[in-house]
Amino acid sequence: MKNITKIQLGQDGPFVSKLGLGCMRMSSIWGGSTPDEKESIATIHEALDSGINFLNTGDFYGAGHNEMLIGKAIKERRNDAFISVKFGAIFHNGQWMGMDLRPIAIKNFINYSLTRLGIETIDLYQPSRMDDSVPVEDIIGTVADLVKEGKVRHIGVSEITAEQLRKANSIYPISALELGYSLADRQIESELLPAAKELGIGIVAFANTAEGLLTGEMKTPLAENDYRNHFSRFQGENLVHNLEKVEILKQLASNKNCTPTQLAIAWVKEQGNHIMPLVSMSRRSRLPENILAMDIVFTPEEMNILNTTFAIGAIHGGTYLQR
Numbered sequence: 001m002k003n004i005t006k007i008q009l010g011q012d013g014p015f016v017s018k019l020g021l022g023c024m025r026m027s028s029i030w031g032g033s034t035p036d037e038k039e040s041i042a043t044i045h046e047a048l049d050s051g052i053n054f055l056n057t058g059d060f061y062g063a064g065h066n067e068m069l070i071g072k073a074i075k076e077r078r079n080d081a082f083i084s085v086k087f088g089a090i091f092h093n094g095q096w097m098g099m100d101l102r103p104i105a106i107k108n109f110i111n112y113s114l115t116r117l118g119i120e121t122i123d124l125y126q127p128s129r130m131d132d133s134v135p136v137e138d139i140i141g142t143v144a145d146l147v148k149e150g151k152v153r154h155i156g157v158s159e160i161t162a163e164q165l166r167k168a169n170s171i172y173p174i175s176a177l178e179l180g181y182s183l184a185d186r187q188i189e190s191e192l193l194p195a196a197k198e199l200g201i202g203i204v205a206f207a208n209t210a211e212g213l214l215t216g217e218m219k220t221p222l223a224e225n226d227y228r229n230h231f232s233r234f235q236g237e238n239l240v241h242n243l244e245k246v247e248i249l250k251q252l253a254s255n256k257n258c259t260p261t262q263l264a265i266a267w268v269k270e271q272g273n274h275i276m277p278l279v280s281m282s283r284r285s286r287l288p289e290n291i292l293a294m295d296i297v298f299t300p301e302e303m304n305i306l307n308t309t310f311a312i313g314a315i316h317g318g319t320y321l322q323r
Helices: 037-049 061-073 103-117 136-148 162-171 192-199 236-255 260-269 284-295 300-309
Strands: 006-008 015-017 020-022 054-058 082-087 089-092 095-099 122-127 152-158 174-180 202-206 275-280
Touching (some): 020 037, 037 061, 037 284, 054 275, 082 103, 103 122, 122 136, 136 152, 136 162, 152 162, 162 174, 174 192, 236 260, 260 275, 260 300, 275 284
Parallel strands (some): 020 054, 020 275, 054 082, 122 152, 174 202, 202 275
Antiparallel strands (some): 006 015, 089 095
8 A cells, every 4th residue: 555645634633545446437438438337436546545545526417426436435445435526516417517505405415325335424514605685694603503413524615715615714713725726727726725825724725637638648629529518727728828838837748757747746746735636537548647646846946947837817718617
């Protein structure tokens, strides 16, 4: 078993692996096919064997399929896994319909999640977003009640503002903030990240390669059926410009004998001891590369090159991560 560094989520929260496994891609997303279930379960098992104990899912991933899959994978290994679940997003026929964060809905969601996962307590439970349709006090207060009932251990939040984060933490201690963070998406550095650090809240950072932009494998133009065509970042001259920036990342990766993906992950983990890169995958073959990224160190000059090349605003266009 590899000795993966542990980080603490929250001032008095749990210790988890500094590299997290995002399980979303183990279910059908964007209308795609469902990956091989045996391979997905094997990927979870190998991640656990490698010291990665943080498993991230959402009750809306694959309409509950993702939770059932994880439930199968951890059936004999509950104590090895730390389960993080997002709730609140409503989908119909693969289309996003909005959020339902009413207390009555949250109390309904939790029971379905526990049943699908086959567990008695969810380690980290969090609204996937907050849309101001329900007061923060009601949302966090309801999850706090679930903590008292023994159905939830720790409370997290995702995709919110610094103001909402402070308010949520004043209601009940927040252990983790989940959000998109990468060299290409650094808007959160101005307000949200400082607020989380001030409050002692851990960061679970997904989309480290910015929807594949930073893998070094993207070409222009994208295939007509590629879902990323919907985002301005991947359209026309924006994509041409952005891929020119990625060439610098590719060159630095070549100089360090690693992949651009590894550099992108390593940059995220270097942003703070309280920050966890959350890497989504569905195949065991991806694990070694992602784990080795946690060992990469940068010289001050290398870090300066990355921070300058990918300064805020350097990447043109946005995605759903844009705030």
